[in-house]
Amino acid sequence: WILLNVRHYCKKKTASTLRVSEALSATEFGEHVKVRGWVRSVRPQKANLFLHVNDGSSLQSLQVFADAQLNDSLLTFGSAVEVTGVLKKSPHHKQSVELEADKIHVVGKCNPLDFPFKIKERHGLEYIRQFPHLRCRTNAFSSLLRIRSEATAAIHSYFKENGFVHIHTPIITSNDCEGAGELFQVEPSWPKTEEQENFFSVPAFLTVSGQLHLEVMSGAFSRVYTFGPTFRAENSQSRRHLAEFYMVEAELSFTQSIEDLTQVMEDMFRSATEHVLAHCAEDVDLFHKHVTPGHRGTLDSMMKKKFPMITYSEAIDILNHSTQKFVFPTNWGCDLQTEHEKYLVKHCGNIPVFVTDYPYDLKPFYARDNQDRPRHTAAAVDLLVPGVGELCGGSLREERLDLLSARLEKVGLEDTYSWYLDLRRFGSVPHGGFGLGFERFLQCILGVDNIKDVIPFARFSHSCVL
Ligand code: 4AD
Numbered sequence: 001w002i003l004l005n006v007r008h009y010c011k012k013k014t015a016s017t018l019r020v021s022e023a024l025s026a027t028e029f030g031e032h033v034k035v036r037g038w039v040r041s042v043r044p045q046k047a048n049l050f051l052h053v054n055d056g057s058s059l060q061s062l063q064v065f066a067d068a069q070l071n072d073s074l075l076t077f078g079s080a081v082e083v084t085g086v087l088k089k090s091p092h093h094k095q096s097v098e099l100e101a102d103k104i105h106v107v108g109k110c111n112p113l114d115f116p117f118k119i120k121e122r123h124g125l126e127y128i129r130q131f132p133h134l135r136c137r138t139n140a141f142s143s144l145l146r147i148r149s150e151a152t153a154a155i156h157s158y159f160k161e162n163g164f165v166h167i168h169t170p171i172i173t174s175n176d177c178e179g180a181g182e183l184f185q186v187e188p189s190w191p192k193t194e195e196q197e198n199f200f201s202v203p204a205f206l207t208v209s210g211q212l213h214l215e216v217m218s219g220a221f222s223r224v225y226t227f228g229p230t231f232r233a234e235n236s237q238s239r240r241h242l243a244e245f246y247m248v249e250a251e252l253s254f255t256q257s258i259e260d261l262t263q264v265m266e267d268m269f270r271s272a273t274e275h276v277l278a279h280c281a282e283d284v285d286l287f288h289k290h291v292t293p294g295h296r297g298t299l300d301s302m303m304k305k306k307f308p309m310i311t312y313s314e315a316i317d318i319l320n321h322s323t324q325k326f327v328f329p330t331n332w333g334c335d336l337q338t339e340h341e342k343y344l345v346k347h348c349g350n351i352p353v354f355v356t357d358y359p360y361d362l363k364p365f366y367a368r369d370n371q372d373r374p375r376h377t378a379a380a381v382d383l384l385v386p387g388v389g390e391l392c393g394g395s396l397r398e399e400r401l402d403l404l405s406a407r408l409e410k411v412g413l414e415d416t417y418s419w420y421l422d423l424r425r426f427g428s429v430p431h432g433g434f435g436l437g438f439e440r441f442l443q444c445i446l447g448v449d450n451i452k453d454v455i456p457f458a459r460f461s462h463s464c465v466l
Pocket of ligand 1: 177178209211240241243249250390391392393394433436439440
């Protein structure tokens with residue numbers, strides 16, 4: 001009996017550890033708890049000491065107050081602490097809960113003079129980008145990462161709810177799906193031996209797209225998707241290109257028309273955006289109010305209207321009737337450049353717009369031939385969005401064996417893609433799919449200008465720190 005009571009007593013005395021978000025939403029007070037995190041502010045005031053502690057679980061920090069005697073010279077902005085105390089209902093209107101500390105332990109000190117972020121200062125995205133190993137400690141970047149995590153979950157939920165099977169497509173592959181030659185080759189780090197000239201016996205690369213592997217799977221599961229890293233050796237420092245980015249790709253069998261794809265693209269865009277707005281409201285507000293002011297209105301109007309659809313030929317007409325001078329040519333057959341895409345989005349009311357039926361010769365070998373003449377087009381579609389330009393690229397795939405093998409033969413790839421031709425030999429069906437650049441999606445909903453600010457660790461030419 002004594003032992004039981006001692007155990008009970010000890011159990012009661014041990015403070016339970018709470019995340020800051022849990023502490024902030026507490027409705028019962030008086031409990032003895034422990035909170036761990038990083039100091040966002042320290043304010044000694046007469047006989048008291050006030051701290052704000054954040055552990056990344058929410059944008060809000062937990063206010064801690066203590067007797068000034070608990071102050072310590074190591075207790076600075078950026079230091080890591082473990083605080084034990086009693087949760088109380090706060091008398092202040094800005095927060096509902098605060099922690100009255102009886103113990104503050106500095107777990108890791110932080111010299112505020114050397115720390116690149118300063119207390120109470122709002123640092124711009126460009127400034128914090130210089131510190132890829134520390135920027136997650138700022139409000140803006142930690143909000144971004146919570147939004148990114150929630151958007152990832154939203155996209156997976158969308159596909160799950162709509163009957164798609166998630167496929168892990170390979171990172172290492174021997175195909176160049178897009179045929180653009182922007183491949184990173186994969187080789188072992190050890191020197192080549194005479195017996196093993198090439199590890200995989202064929203040249204192998206980091207994937208530029210999981211599409212061809214999804215096409216394999218759509219031939220058995222009808223609706224499949226993948227969401228993973230893709231790699232492009234694009235020698236670009238642009239605000240919308242990375243060497244490593246995340247792509248959401250879907251593939252659907254038994255498609256009737258390009259609208260089967262645009263419907264999924266638009267539904268997924270809306271569903272993921274609504275989820276983020278509902279589940280990360282505070283984080284999104286921080287962006288829309290302080291980081292990219294004015295963007296909320298643009299996002300709201302995107303969500304209100306159905307995305308319009310124009311053909312590539314109509315897009316060329318619009319560009320040619322514009323008074324704006326473009327750097328790149330706008331004659332039929334030209335690839336649309338970012339400046340063209342942004343103009344088209346503005347022209348359509350600054351909301352996302354689908355552009356369909358691109359010149360056949362602009363699209364990779366897998367795109368379905370519309371067999372129209374004299375303006376020969378492919379059943380391909382891009383989704384262009386405000387501030388970014390191209391967000392999604394997709395197409396119906398050429399399911400007809402004779403047309404596909406003729407095209408592959410023309411470019412000398414018939415042998416390389418013999419397995420792909422097999423898919424057209426054994427139960428081929430009309431199908432199609434698309435890829436959405438996940439970082440561009442985040443740029444679009446948050447209004448972030450530079451893609452390097454929406455990924456935890458940005459990789460681009462001449463930059464692979466950490
Ligand atoms: O238009 P892309 O090249 O399409 C494909 O790769 C298809 N195989 C996808 C499919 O049909 N399954 O790329 C799709 C999207 C683009 O619209 C863009 O948003 C994004 O991927 N993207 C990039 N994002 C960041 N950095 C880069 N270098 C990107 N290249 C493409």
